[in-house]
Amino acid sequence: MPNLLLRLLRTVSTLLIVLFATFLITRLAYQDPAVMLAPRNASQQTIDAVAHALRLDEPWYRQLGYYVYRGPDIQGAPMGLAHWPPALGYSFRHQAPVTDLILAKVPVTLSLAAGALFFSAIFSVALGAIAARYAGSWIDRGLATVSYAALSVPTFLSGMLASYFLFYHLSLRGIHLFPPGGYAPLSEGVGEWARHLLLPWLTLSVAEVGVFQRIVRSSMLNVLSADYVRTARAKGVPEWQVQLRHAWSAALNPVLALGGLELATIMGGAIVTEQMFGLDGVGRLAVTSALDGDFPVVIGTTIFAAFVFVACTLAVDLIVRWRDPASAA
Template sequence: MMVHFLLRRAAFGLLTLWLISLAVFILFYVATPGDPALMFAGEYATADQVALVRARLGLDQPLHVQYLTYLGGLLRFDFGMSFVNQEEVLSAILRRLPATASLAFGSILIWLLVAIPAGVFSARRAGTAADRLVTTAALAGMSFPTFVVGTLLFYVLFFMLTNAGYPIFPSGGYKPISRDALEWLRHMILPWMTLAVVGTGTYTRIARGSLLETLNQDYVRSARAKGISEGCVMYHHALPPSLTPVVTLIGLDLGGLLGGTIITERIWGINGVGSLAVQAVENGDLPMIMGTVLFAAVFIVVANLCVDIVQALRDPRVRLG
């Protein structure tokens, strides 16, 4: 049963990626007004350069041949060549990936470590002043845009502390963990907090709502009626099934973050995948734009596949569904 479930989910993921590749091809090769070769070559390219790009990309071939060539390149992990710096698109993305991965995994870890205990604390005290305080704080965190949180953190924890003679945090940038783990941590704390403020608020409300719903289930009432301790009821019977929507949301958020945390990377000067995508748009580098879009799609599909596997292992009903 588990093998069949995994095969179905993998097939669905491959179908999704194929549809995305088709949509990207149509968007940039077919639906875009004007000559695609001229767009790839640049506004100031000569006629010979445009002809060379057209032949190089196979734009002089029938449309179905162009797509099959494009799809074949993707299957060989060939995302094309940047026309701005003549670098392979995949190499450029992989070079920027460690920064984005550090930002994504660190921020998710922080908001899970804060949000789940906060949600449990709030649900156990539903209707009390403590519950209202937690839910208000969560709502406030959700209400702040990321760029506002990042700007406030930059001003308070970098600018003001540095002017006061306490340069604890750097102004931005990224230091690889392989070179200096302590400097990597110093450079990542504020970007992590920028994302964690919004994420913590969202996950706290989801964890609280799901746990409250689970606590009203009949099997939880039966466990309490049997005299089982409240701690055992909460953490053994109620909490594990209530985390199902949280785990599902992690897959969506992780895929999106790995695809590129554009705003946070720009605020803190982190040269990640998100910054690469913005630069590609600014430079009109269509191969790089297409590559980052497809790369983000792959991460989202893979992250959701991993979530489906985890959910299936946690709950057999998922496999049957």
């Protein structure tokens, strides 16, 4: 219990630090945001009116306090982080609460992250198990080469290659297996939902497989060389049971740990992938808001990404400790 309370305290502290740092960075990045938010060719009087209405003419610490403890009043409703439910501010461009904007994009980003991690885990465990089974052979060396190559390919390049070969060339041959882009919600059917996301899933999975496969291989080799595994083999336990009960089970812990971190990273915004495939997710919202000068949305998406990261980290740590209580020592 003390460890859990300590981790919760660290989580809250991390979010407060992220909030403070993000607020200061946006103040430095947007020296005069009222100019960006005002109509084109607006007079100085109009710009000053926009700044006063949005409290942009006040000192940064008062703006921060207003953001945390009160926030913009919309029909008299408090919008600050300190209220319940906590709000992430109000978008100047969209004229809507930032929390609502983010929640509307979460299904897209969550679908992208969950599918990419699923494919990554499946391929990584399978390839890692094969590499561990044939450690030191040409199969192991070949898989290592593939992993290093996958790690070296940038996401935008793997996305372009996937689009070129699996969409463009197939479309020229009259095979319309994949759509040109966009997102289909689950309400349109699981098949259509998966068809729109398959190329983005494969794009994100390429680099992840390169990381996970080598870690799975290393974990399985460590377990397979342990004394209790050699004892099990000496007793005549079939090799498939040794692999399943001991090696694969031990390999799950690092996969869970890295998977939680990767889920948090993708949920924070897979910006390149969302832009390439026309997915209107959290990452795309953050980019467009940054370009438009809508810094409340920038702050809100950053806090959201930080919250997802610390929440996933905490959840993974608890799951790993539950699976292996000895790691809590």
